[in-house]
């Protein structure tokens with residue numbers, strides 16, 4: 001087990017395979033600071049067609065994720081016990097807006113579960129029983145929570161102590177404060193045609209904004 005364990009519940013688990021194999025997230029997993037398990041919600045559907053959704057009670061457009069299947073999927077992932085009640089975070093456009101301070105807090109947890117919503121909604125009883133927090137990544141509607149789960153995991157993984165090296169985390173400090181940074185240019189002289197200041201190989205980042 002890594003320092004932080006994240007479990008993702010999704011009906012499209014394949015979406016995450018490549019994502020986990022690149023960059024900082026991959027490094028966090030390789031350093032055993034992070035582990036991510038991906039659970040196919042459909043595996044918990046007992047019927048032949050692996051049904052995970054149902055018509056809404058009372059009618060209306062869209063489908064509802066079935067509570068029994070979600071509960072079975074969740075319980076098979078993390079058997080809920082007195083001493084093990086991880087955060088269950090539902091990804092939904094109705095959730096609280098995800099930001100850097102949210103990411104900081106999540107990076108300090110031992111374990112959490114991300115449930116990727118699909119269809120119109122999740123059953124209200126499931127929300128009330130299991131969901132501890134709801135996150136949205138912005139004011140627009142995605143077809144499912146999967147891209148949002150990737151955003152959250154990327155932002156959180158880089159904050160786990162030991163994932164970034166000293167140099168990267170030094171940059172990160174100033175980046176975290178204002179979430180703004182000055183313009184940057186590559187050191188290489190071959191990039192000089194795009195950036196005349198760079199010919200010397202040195203750029204003063206404090207002045208580079210006014211130089212243009």
Ligand code: 6GU
Nearest residue numbers: 091092136137138142148
């Ligand atoms: Cl977390 N899920 C969906 N489906 N849409 C979103 C979102 C999440 N955040 C913004 N839009």
